[in-house]
C-alpha cells in the first residue's frame with residue numbers, strides 16, 4: 204500500500220494534469236462535506252482550472268457564509284450543463300454517498316477519492332484516505348501545502364469549519380495535536396472562531412428541543428443534591444415527534460447541575476422495560492454501577508436496560524447509586 | 529514599563545531565590561484559578577522548594593481530578609501552620625480577591641502577582657501581568673518554559689484546564705493562535721481533552737435548568753419555521769429562584785433550532801416592560817432590527833427594551849422580524 208505522502212502527491216498530480224473537474228460530496232452535506240468541497244474549489248480556482256461544485260441537495264443555510272457556498276450547485280434546482288471526465292469526491296466513504304450527482308460523471312470518469320472515514324473502500328482511481336484524520340478538511344489542509352498558494356481568510360475559514368464541526372467543537376477524541384496546530388495557523392489567517400462555533404455547533408432539531416423540555420419537566424434531585432434524574436416516556440417521544448437520536452445529550456442536563464455527581468435519564472422503552480443512561484461528574488464509576496444491572500460503558504458514561512416498570516426501576520437504581528456516593 | 533519577557537525573568541528569579549512560598553488564588557476559584565495554583569505548586573515541587581497552596585474556600589468538586597488538587601488547603605477547614613514571607617498570587621486582579629488568605633501573609637511579605645486581567649493594579653513586589661493572555665494558565669505556560677523541566681500529563685492537564693475554562697471551550701474571542709498552539713503541545717503530553725470538556729464546561733445551576741425548562745415550555749415558531757421565540761415572566765424567575773445570569777444562553781435554544789433564522793427571548797421585566805433578546809443565525813442583522821426599537825448590539829446578537837405589555841410586544845417584534853426575512 205502506498206504511503207499518505209505518496210497519495211498526497213498522486214492527488215496533486217491528478218489536480219495538475221487535467222483541465223475540467225467536478226467536485227462533489229455526500230448527500231445531506233455536513234460542515235466537513237461543504238468545506239471540503241469549497242476547499243477543493245478554491246484550490247482549483249487558484250490553479251486556473253475549470254471546475255463545477257455540486258451536491259445532490261441544498262447546502263445548510265448556516266454555511267452560506269462560506270466562500271462561494273452559493274456556487275455549489277444544488278441538483279434539485281439545476282445540475283451542471285455537462286458530464287465530467289474528472290471527478291473529486293470528498294468526505295464520501297463509498298460511491299453511494301455521492302447520491303444522484305453520479306449522473307454527471309462520464310462513463311469513463313476518473314475519480315479522486317479524498318476522505319477520512321476508516322470504512323472508505325477505495326473506490327477512486329486516486330485514493331487519498333487518512334483514517335486518523337479528524338476531518339476531510341484536515342487532509343485538504345495537508346494537500347494544499349503541496350502547492351505554493353497564498354492562503355487567505357476564505358480558505359482558512361473553510362478548513363476551520365470542517366475541523367470544528369467534525370470534532371464537535373474540538374471536544375471529540377479525534378481532536379489531535381495536529382488539528383489544534385492547524386487551527387492555530389488558521390486563526391492567524393483571520394478566521395472568526397467564536398462566530399463559527401456559535402453558528403455551527405449549536406443546532407438542534409425542533410423535536411430535540413421539545414423532548415428536552417418534556418424531560419426537564421420531570422427533573423428530580425436527591426435530598427443531598429448529588430443525584431439528579433429525568434425520564435422520557437413513549438408518549439413523550441410520539442408527542443414530540445422525537446427519535447432516539449433526539450435524546451442524545453439530555454442526560455447531560457441532570458449531570459451538569461452544580462453539585463450533582465450522577466445524572467440519570469430513564470427512558471421507558473415499553474411499560475415493562477426502561478433504558479437507564481448514567482453520567483458521572485467523575486467521583487462515581489458508572490460503568491461498575493451499570494454492570495450491577497447487566498449493562499456497561501465507561502467510567503463517566505454508561506447504561507443498562509432493566510426489565511421492569513419505571514416506578515420500580517427508579518428507586519432500584521437510586522438505591523444502587525447511593526451506595527457509590 | 530518593563531516588557532513581558534523582563535517580568536517573566538523577574539518572576540523566575542523570585543521563584544529561585546527563596547525557599548518557602550505560599551500560593552493563593554481568588555475566592556470561589558474557577559478553573560483558571562485552581563489550575564494556576566497547581567501549576568505554580570508543580571513548578572515549586574520541581575525546584576525542590578517548600579510551599580503551601582491555599583484558598584479561602586473549597587476547590588470545586590469537578591476539579592478534584594487535577595494533580596494535587598486535594599493539597600490546596602481550604603481555610604474554612606484548616607489553614608497553614610505558619611505565616612509566609614513569599615507569596616504568589618495567581619489570577620487575582622487585585623489584592624482583595626485573595627479573600628481571607630492574606631491572614632497568612634507576613635506583614636513584610638513579598639508578593640508575586642501573576643495575572644491576565646486588564647484591570648490588574650500591580651499590587652505585587654513582582655508583577656507578571658499579560659492582559660491579552662487568555663488565562664493566567666497561558667502566562668504560566670510561558671513561565672515554565674524558562675525552567676528546564678520535564679513536562680508530564682499532570683502539569684499539562686492543569687495548564688489545559690485553565691485555557692479550556694477561561695476560553696469557554698476555545699469559543700471566546702480570547703482563543704488566540706497562541707492558545708491553540710499551546711493546546712496542541714499539551715495534547716501531545718497526553719491530556720484527555722474530551723473528558724475535561726465534558727466535566728468542566730457544561731455545569732449549570734439548578735435555577736438555570738429550571739428556568740430553561742419554563743422558557744422552553746413557551747416555545748413558539750412562525751408558520752415558516754424561521755422565527756422561534758420563548759418568554760420568561762417575573763413569576764418564572766421567582767419560582768425557579770433564578771437571577772438574570774441564569775437566563776444566559778436561553779435565547780440560543782430557539783435560535784439553534786434547524787431552519788430558524790432569528791431566535792428571541794422576551795423577558796418580562798414588569799407588566800409594562802419587556803427586554804427583548806435577539807439572536808440571528810446569520811441572515812438577519814439583528815443589530816439593525818434592535819435599533820428600530822431603540823436598542824442595539826451586534827449583527828448576530830442584539831437586544832432592546834420595549835415599554836409595553838408582553839401581548840403587544842410579541843406581535844410588534846415578530847412583524848418587524850418578518851420584514852427582514
Ligand SMILES: [Mn+2]
Pocket residue numbers: 235236294319337338339369
Ligand atoms: Mn468528515
Ligand SMILES: [Mn+2]
Pocket residue numbers: 560561619644662663664694
Ligand atoms: Mn483567569
